[in-house]
Amino acid sequence: MSNRQTDSGSLFIIAAPSGAGKTSLVNGLLVRDQRLVLSISHTTRTPRPGEVDGEHYHFVSKTQFELMVDNGDFMEHAQVFGHNYGSNRNSVAQQLLQGLDVVLEIDWQGARQLRSAFPDCCLIFIIPPSLESLRERLTDRGQDSAAVIQRRMQDAQAEISHWAEFDQLVVNDDFDTTLEELLAIINDHRAQTPHQVNKDYQRLAQQLGKR
Numbered sequence: 001m002s003n004r005q006t007d008s009g010s011l012f013i014i015a016a017p018s019g020a021g022k023t024s025l026v027n028g029l030l031v032r033d034q035r036l037v038l039s040i041s042h043t044t045r046t047p048r049p050g051e052v053d054g055e056h057y058h059f060v061s062k063t064q065f066e067l068m069v070d071n072g073d074f075m076e077h078a079q080v081f082g083h084n085y086g087s088n089r090n091s092v093a094q095q096l097l098q099g100l101d102v103v104l105e106i107d108w109q110g111a112r113q114l115r116s117a118f119p120d121c122c123l124i125f126i127i128p129p130s131l132e133s134l135r136e137r138l139t140d141r142g143q144d145s146a147a148v149i150q151r152r153m154q155d156a157q158a159e160i161s162h163w164a165e166f167d168q169l170v171v172n173d174d175f176d177t178t179l180e181e182l183l184a185i186i187n188d189h190r191a192q193t194p195h196q197v198n199k200d201y202q203r204l205a206q207q208l209g210k211r
Contacts, residue, residue, distance in 0.1 A: 017156030
C-alpha cells in the first residue's frame with residue numbers, strides 16, 4: 001500500500017479514552033463531510049445493544065482474529081479492555097485508492113503503529129474536559145458496573161498520558177463546538193495548512209494524564 005496521500009485519499013486517525021464521546025463525534029463527521037468514510041474494524045468483543053455486524057464492527061471469534069493476524073490482514077491491531085481490535089489492510093487501501101478520506105476510530109496503540117507506516121496521516125486525540133465529567137458519562141450510559149467504570153477511569157488516564165504522540169488535541173466539552181473544531185482540523189490537513197495548537201488543551205491533557 002502506498003504511503004503517499006497526494007494521489008489518493010487521506011488517513012485520519014481519531015482516538016480517545018472510553019466515554020470521551022469519540023463515536024458520536026465520528027458519526028457527526030460522517031454526516032457533515034461526505035468525503036469521509038469510516039473504516040469498520042474487526043473485534044473479538046460481543047456486540048452491544050443496537051450494534052450491527054458489518055456496520056459498527058466486524059464481530060469475529062478470537063480464533064478468527066488470530067488467523068487474520070497471522071495472515072497479515074491488519075494494518076494495525078491492539079488489545080483493549082481484554083478484547084482485540086484490528087483495521088483491515090485491504091479495505092482501507094481500496095478506500096484510499098478511490099480518493100476517499102478514511103477515518104480510523106482506534107486507540108493510541110494502533111495510532112502509534114500507523115504513524116510509523118503512514119507518516120502523512122493525521123492523528124487526532126479527543127479528551128474530556130475533566131475526569132469528573134468522564135466518570136459521569138461512563139455512569140450515565142449505563143453499560144458498565146462500578147468496578148468496570150473504575151478500571152476504565154484508570155485506563156483513561158493511562159491513555160491520555162500519550163497525548164503528545166498525536167498531531168492534534170481536542171477537548172470535547174460541547175459537542176457542536178468540538179465537531180466544528182474537528183472539521184477545521186480535517187480541512188486544514190487536506191489543504192496542507194498548519195492547524196494552530198491549543199496550549200490550554202495541552203496543559204489540560206498533562207494534568208488529566210498524571211497518575
